[in-house]
Amino acid sequence: DGGITQSPKYLFRKEGQNVTLSCEQNLNHDAMYWYRQDPGQGLRLIYYSQIVNDFQKGDIAEGYSVSREKKESFPLTVTSAQKNPTAFYLCASSLSPGQNNSPLHFGNGTRLTVT
Amino acid sequence: GENVEQHPSTLSVQEGDSAVIKCTYSDSASNYFPWYKQELGKRPQLIIDIRSNVGEKKDQRIAVTLNKTAKHFSLHITETQPEDSAVYFCAAGKSGGGADGLTFGKGTHLIIQP
Numbered sequence: 001d002g003g004i005t006q007s008p009k010y011l012f013r014k015e016g017q018n019v020t021l022s023c024e025q026n027l028n029h030d031a032m033y034w035y036r037q038d039p040g041q042g043l044r045l046i047y048y049s050q051i052v053n054d055f056q057k058g059d060i061a062e063g064y065s066v067s068r069e070k071k072e073s074f075p076l077t078v079t080s081a082q083k084n085p086t087a088f089y090l091c092a093s094s095l096s097p098g099q100n101n102s103p104l105h106f107g108n109g110t111r112l113t114v115t
Numbered sequence: 116g117e118n119v120e121q122h123p124s125t126l127s128v129q130e131g132d133s134a135v136i137k138c139t140y141s142d143s144a145s146n147y148f149p150w151y152k153q154e155l156g157k158r159p160q161l162i163i164d165i166r167s168n169v170g171e172k173k174d175q176r177i178a179v180t181l182n183k184t185a186k187h188f189s190l191h192i193t194e195t196q197p198e199d200s201a202v203y204f205c206a207a208g209k210s211g212g213g214a215d216g217l218t219f220g221k222g223t224h225l226i227i228q229p
Contacts, residue, residue, distance in 0.1 A: 104149075104161065
């Protein structure tokens with residue numbers, strides 16, 4: 001359903017540890033995105049990638065890193081520099097951003113808890 | 116940059132009544148306005164979208180209206196049903212709708228009272 005797989009669904013880490021969230025899509029979409037969702041905050045863009053081997057910072061990129069070595073995969077690393085990492089993380093994809101009618105398709109999300 | 120305001124944050128309506136959620140945007144260059152529905156514990160899903168070349172779009176019980184002059188757009192749900200209970204997000208963006216240009220509202224929690 002949806003063609004975007006995020007794993008794991010729940011993730012627990014100790015403060016000071018880096019953690020990588022997985023996102024894989026089989027929709028042949030060019031563009032992929034990472035959002036962070038906090039209660040009452042809506043969806044905030046962390047990073048996005050329009051093409052393999054290229055990515056851009058979103059609105060809240062500090063403390064995060066990404067890579068886009070394959071079209072299908074866009075992993076997100078939450079580093080120890082992220083001051084408030086506990087959140088719900090959503091990955092999404094879309095056709096080439098320049099195309100019309102290219103809505104976002106979301107994964108089921110990963111809930112990260114850092115203690 | 117773009118700023119999207121969404122109201123109300125919580126909306127409770129009786130089953131069968133209509134619900135209206137409103138959003139305003141700040142960037143007059145925005146030309147794409149999608150609405151997403153997120154049920155508890157699930158992914159957001161696109162339910163309807165509108166582009167700036169039209170003023171209204173309908174899909175069964177759901178409609179979206181756009182006022183470019185006033186820079187606001189609204190989601191209308193008629194004959195509400197229990198399965199309409201969810202959080203709804205509006206967004207505004209440019210170009211073809213790619214999310215690099217999308218700014219989301221903070222969401223409206225719609226509660227359908229039986």
